[in-house]
Amino acid sequence: MTAFAELMAHQRRTEALAAVAGRLGWDQETVMPRGAAEERAEEMAAMEAVLHARRTDPRIPEWLAAAEAPDVEGARALALIAHAHRRAAAVPERLATELAQVTSLAQGVWAEARAAEDVARFLPLLTRVVALRREEGQAMAAAGVGGGDAYDALIDGYEPGARAAExxxxxxxxxxxxxxxxxxxxxxxxxxxxxxxxxxxxxxxxxxxxxxxxxxxxxxxxxxxxxxxxxxxxxxxxxxxxxxxxxxxxxxxxxxxxxxxxxxxxxxxxxxxxxxxxxxxxxxxxxxxxxxxxxxxxxxxxxxxxxxxxxxxxxxxxxxxxxxxxxxxxxxxxxxxxxxxxxxxxxxxxxxxxxxxxxxxxxxxxxxxxxxxxxxxxxxxxxxxxxxxxxxxxxxxxxxxxxxxxxxxxxxxxxxxxxxxxxxxxxxxxxxxxxxxxxxxxxxxxxxxxxxxxxxxxxxxxxxxxxxxxxxxxxxxxxxxxxxxxxxxxxxx
Amino acid sequence: MTAFAELMAHQRRTEALAAVAGRLGWDQETVMPRGAAEERAEEMAAMEAVLHARRTDPRIPEWLAAAEAPDVEGARALALIAHAHRRAAAVPERLATELAQVTSLAQGVWAEARAAEDVARFLPLLTRVVALRREEGQAMAAAGVGGGDAYDALIDGYEPGARAAExxxxxxxxxxxxxxxxxxxxxxxxxxxxxxxxxxxxxxxxxxxxxxxxxxxxxxxxxxxxxxxxxxxxxxxxxxxxxxxxxxxxxxxxxxxxxxxxxxxxxxxxxxxxxxxxxxxxxxxxxxxxxxxxxxxxxxxxxxxxxxxxxxxxxxxxxxxxxxxxxxxxxxxxxxxxxxxxxxxxxxxxxxxxxxxxxxxxxxxxxxxxxxxxxxxxxxxxxxxxxxxxxxxxxxxxxxxxxxxxxxxxxxxxxxxxxxxxxxxxxxxxxxxxxxxxxxxxxxxxxxxxxxxxxxxxxxxxxxxxxxxxxxxxxxxxxxxxxxxxxxxxxxx
Known part of the structure; x- marks a missing residue:
């Protein structure tokens, strides 16, 4: 197999696993029993750890360096993988896993707090989420994502290339x-x-x-x-x-x-x-x-x-x-x-x-x-x-x-x-x-x-x-x- | 961390990922759109590959050799992990992944064949499933599972210790x-x-x-x-x-x-x-x-x-x-x-x-x-x-x-x-x-x-x-x- 083929095979399995994590998210918002929130948070964190490990696999930069794209779509795929790798590699696994777990929990607490009209119940977890996302943005910014700005690095995850100032x-x-x-x-x-x-x-x-x-x-x-x-x-x-x-x-x-x-x-x-x-x-x-x-x-x-x-x-x-x-x-x-x-x-x-x-x-x-x-x-x-x-x-x-x-x-x-x-x-x-x-x-x-x-x-x-x-x-x-x-x-x- | 603690932490994440695979199975049988069968099979195979890699992690036998169980439940956990590892390590990843993919597909084809009263539509995939499971049983039997018999090795996966002859x-x-x-x-x-x-x-x-x-x-x-x-x-x-x-x-x-x-x-x-x-x-x-x-x-x-x-x-x-x-x-x-x-x-x-x-x-x-x-x-x-x-x-x-x-x-x-x-x-x-x-x-x-x-x-x-x-x-x-x-x-x- 060529480096390009190996990279794409690795990526394909990562994409399939990311789709699985997406299904879990759907399940959580539509059909999950309410008593399952804590275990689900641990499951989401486990999936996130797997995905993060795959997205930061040390072979990815090696494959990227050696890969030759066969066509325009292949070239774009390589560019997207390189960009995603730069983002993911900047974030320690501990942080990625904790973010998955805390945000999974926080969504359940948000729904309870909203039903109870009780902001105080939500604020401790929201504080945690903001702190973790700020840390994540800073880590990615330090790796050059988002032009070096933490909030721009977060925006870049949703709208690649966009900047807060513009x-x-x-x-x-x-x-x-x-x-x-x-x-x-x-x-x-x-x-x-x-x-x-x-x-x-x-x-x-x-x-x-x-x-x-x-x-x-x-x-x-x-x-x-x-x-x-x-x-x-x-x-x-x-x-x-x-x-x-x-x-x-x-x-x-x-x-x-x-x-x-x-x-x-x-x-x-x-x-x-x-x-x-x-x-x-x-x-x-x-x-x-x-x-x-x-x-x-x-x-x-x-x-x-x-x-x-x-x-x-x-x-x-x-x-x-x-x-x-x-x-x-x-x-x-x-x-x-x-x-x-x-x-x-x-x-x-x-x-x-x-x-x-x-x-x-x-x-x-x-x-x-x-x-x-x-x-x-x-x-x-x-x-x-x-x-x-x-x-x-x-x-x-x-x-x-x-x-x-x-x-x-x-x-x-x-x-x-x-x-x-x-x-x-x-x-x-x-x-x-x-x-x-x-x-x-x-x-x-x-x-x-x-x-x-x-x-x-x-x-x-x-x-x-x-x-x-x-x-x-x-x-x-x-x-x-x-x-x-x-x-x-x-x-x- | 002790070897026991490291092993149990590894196992805990594996169990959480296995739970995720279980949720996918539920989804497939209850709410999945029928057009999603092929992609779902690939997702199940990707999960199976992750699980198989974790269950055959080369550190497991090292941890098992060094681990000291703190109590009766810990000792039983070690025994169950050792048994599961013997089973999983006997099966090549290629076979485990293929089984996950083929059985995911076969379940959809079975449902269609059953609705159409058409055995012929199901037999090619059933033949493949039997061949793969036979290969799996033989591989485990060769590692001593099920007393060395392929069908007993399969039974052992559902009823540990049971034998076909008994x-x-x-x-x-x-x-x-x-x-x-x-x-x-x-x-x-x-x-x-x-x-x-x-x-x-x-x-x-x-x-x-x-x-x-x-x-x-x-x-x-x-x-x-x-x-x-x-x-x-x-x-x-x-x-x-x-x-x-x-x-x-x-x-x-x-x-x-x-x-x-x-x-x-x-x-x-x-x-x-x-x-x-x-x-x-x-x-x-x-x-x-x-x-x-x-x-x-x-x-x-x-x-x-x-x-x-x-x-x-x-x-x-x-x-x-x-x-x-x-x-x-x-x-x-x-x-x-x-x-x-x-x-x-x-x-x-x-x-x-x-x-x-x-x-x-x-x-x-x-x-x-x-x-x-x-x-x-x-x-x-x-x-x-x-x-x-x-x-x-x-x-x-x-x-x-x-x-x-x-x-x-x-x-x-x-x-x-x-x-x-x-x-x-x-x-x-x-x-x-x-x-x-x-x-x-x-x-x-x-x-x-x-x-x-x-x-x-x-x-x-x-x-x-x-x-x-x-x-x-x-x-x-x-x-x-x-x-x-x-x-x-x-x-x-």
């Missing part, structure tokens, strides 16, 4: 226009909201229908319930979860479409890339662009509302909104709210900026975990004009920090920005798109995304992939212009 | 009495059978109630559906599955009680033994004794029928049987049937003897896989008096062989024999047992089993454990006498 600059350009749009919209009367009770059975049927309309492949996936909706897996086993509130069917509906967007990306990666470094989405930002374009540009568009209104009527009868226009207005209703995942397109990115700024302060040392709740609540009141009265509306609303996902939040807004660019290019390529969407054929835009994005897996770096798809480098202009146009029309600005 | 001798003592009892019973009129339709919802409610009556801990487990009911996991995550046929509620009911019996054993092992070699049932035979005593000696007894009749009435109204006596007769109805897992106590062990004799012939070379279906059908007609007309009634009825479980079937009858011994001892210790059972308090006998069996985990070898619990070495007499007494009374022999 993100902050983009956020600074976006923020005034979003703030102005928010103020203008909230100065107008709100459209009619949906009220009433929508049985769980009907909501889950709609979720399944909608997933099918987007082309989600049920032979390679499944839909379950979890506290926080998520997508898990790649290749032939890409599972999604959703949640149901009987008084708010849009929560289940758009959570499902969002996760379907993620899942379609993973299901759409070329099969030959399975269990290689190319066999999944290239970055969290590009991933989020796929979920967002499905959820917002397609799912919350006027054309799709025509089909959706008919399905709502079929499942729920006279459900309280008179027609597609009223549905379109209701699903795009802008109102003050606490929960990021339920936020409208106007305010969503303001939630992200809040978290991003808090994270930067935590990692620069300007903010301590003990003061995080107060900092959150102060910033929230300033940005959104309403006080947080319960921790589940504030600091405890997201699972992310319990899972150690620092540096992850900004990729949500990067995803929105990419989605804005892709939507422009897609509409230019598909002039009759709205006719398809009005008939429920969401597979049509998904086929465009599959061709431009999904099938490539991790072959191209994020910015290059978006540039190839759109014919121009990604930039926030399209997103902001489209938001101003859409909400300008909806709110008669 | 089992055959015991089966030879049992067979004439079971054949005579079967003939006598089938010469009498059958009691009234249960007919009608029993909705899935009600059956699942009953399954949950019954599991609760036996003391199954829902905070450390869950109940799902699968083609073949099974129990998975140990410690704080012990999951059971069942199946539902709307025209036969006893199938779901007794499958559930059976799996609950297995699960109670795993849930009842002392918590300090978790992730040690002692942290689970000591053998498949002892495991089966726990499921069987719950299913048969308790669950199909007259006293428990009093409670069960009331629950059937509460859930299904006038369900077709007039009282506890009629229910007791119906759940113990002896009738010709094809399916082992649905067989009554009189005929069950005859199914096992069929499979045991076919396996011995396959492994001695007297029988080829190509001729297995004909051999099965010929033997079945001879033993049970009816011809097999569909493969799902015959060769394709059990998942076991697709999973490579050769040498496993005889442990079912060993379990019945142990259950017969334990039932005698338990009734001597608990004179008011039937009063508890008539009130549905199946936790009472389970507490006796927990004290005598469950809490010890794998601390004592199977025969010693049964001898300690019963005050005498295990022997088939109690089982046979009790069967003759029970069915003699039911059938007025």
């Amino acid at each position: 993100i902050a600059a983009m956020f600074a350009r976006m923020r005034p226009r979003l703030v102005a749009l928010r103020a203008a919209v909230l100065g107008k009367p709100a459209p009619r909201a949906l009220t009433g009770q929508f049985p769980t059975d009907g909501q889950m049927r709609l979720a399944r229908e909608v997933a099918g309309a987007f082309g989600y492949d049920w032979t390679r996936g499944r839909l379950d319930l979890s506290v926080h909706p998520f997508t898990s897996g790649s290749g032939s086993d890409v599972r999604i979860t959703t949640r149901v509130a009987e008084d708010d069917p849009f929560n289940c509906l758009y959570s499902t479409i969002h996760e379907v967007g993620h899942a379609l990306y993973e299901q759409g990666v070329a099969a030959r890339m399975t269990f290689t470094p190319l066999g999944g989405g290239v970055s969290m930002g590009v991933h989020e662009s796929q979920s967002r374009i499905c959820e917002n540009q397609i799912g919350r568009g006027m054309a799709f509302s025509v089909w959706l209104h008919a399905r709502m009527q079929a499942l729920f009868g006279d459900y309280g909104l008179a027609g597609p226009e009223a549905l379109h207005a209701a699903v795009n209703r802008v109102h003050p709210g606490f929960i990021r995942t339920e936020a409208d397109e106007v305010q969503y990115n303001l939630h992200i900026m809040l978290r991003f700024d808090l994270e930067r302060a935590l990692f620069s040392g300007a903010l301590e975990v003990a003061d995080l709740e107060e900092a959150w609540n102060t910033r929230f009141a300033a940005d959104f004009g309403v006080p947080v009265t319960r921790p589940s509306q504030g600091l405890l609303q997201d699972v992310h920090w319990s899972a150690g996902l620092f540096g992850y939040f900004p990729t949500y807004t990067l995803g929105n920005v990419y989605a804005g660019c892709l939507n422009r290019a897609m509409r230019a390529d598909l002039p009759d798109l709205d006719a398809h969407l009005a008939a429920g054929a969401a597979q049509v835009p998904v086929a465009w995304l599959a061709e431009k994005i999904h099938r490539h897996g991790a072959l191209f770096p994020p910015a290059e992939l978006i540039t190839r798809a759109c014919g121009a480098a990604p930039d926030e202009t399209a997103l902001l212009e489209d938001l101003e146009a859409k909400f300008g029309a909806l709110y008669d600005l | 089992i055959a001798a015991m089966f030879a003592r049992m067979r004439p009495r079971l054949v005579a009892l079967r003939a006598a019973v089938l010469g009498k009129p059958a009691p009234r059978a249960l007919t009608g339709q029993f909705p899935t919802d009600g059956q699942m409610r009953l399954a949950r109630e019954v599991a609760g009556a036996f003391g199954y801990d829902w905070t450390r487990g869950r109940l799902d559906l699968s083609v073949h009911p099974f129990t998975s996991g140990s410690g704080s995550d012990v999951r059971i599955t069942t199946r539902v046929a709307e025209d036969d509620p006893f199938n779901c009911l007794y499958s559930t009680i059976h799996e609950v019996g297995h699960a109670l054993y795993e849930q009842g092992v002392a918590a300090r033994m978790t992730f040690t070699p002692l942290g689970g049932g000591v053998s498949m035979g002892v495991h089966e004794s726990q499921s069987r005593i719950c299913e048969n000696q308790i669950g199909r007894g007259m006293a428990f029928s009093v409670w069960l009749h009331a629950r059937m009435q509460a859930l299904f109204g006038d369900y077709g049987l007039a009282g506890p006596e009629a229910l007791h007769a119906a759940v113990n109805r002896v009738h010709p049937g094809f399916i082992r897992t649905e067989a009554d106590e009189v005929q069950y062990n005859l199914h096992i003897m069929l499979r045991f004799d076919l396996e011995r012939a396959l492994f001695s070379g007297a029988l080829e896989v190509a001729d297995l279906e004909e051999a099965w059908n010929t033997r079945f007609a001879a033993d049970f008096g009816v011809p097999v007309t569909r493969p799902s009634q015959g060769l394709l009825q059990d998942v076991h062989w697709s999973a490579g479980l050769f040498g496993y079937f005889p442990t079912y009858t060993l379990g019945n024999v142990y259950a017969g011994c334990l039932n005698r001892a338990m009734r001597a210790d608990l004179p008011d047992l039937d009063a508890h059972l008539a009130a549905g308090a199946a936790q009472v006998p389970v507490a006796w089993l927990a004290e005598k069996i469950h809490r010890h985990g794998a601390l004592f070898p199977p025969a010693e454990l049964i001898t300690r619990a019963c005050g005498a070495a295990p022997d088939e007499t109690a089982l046979l006498e009790d069967l003759e007494a029970k069915f003699g009374a039911l059938y007025d022999l």
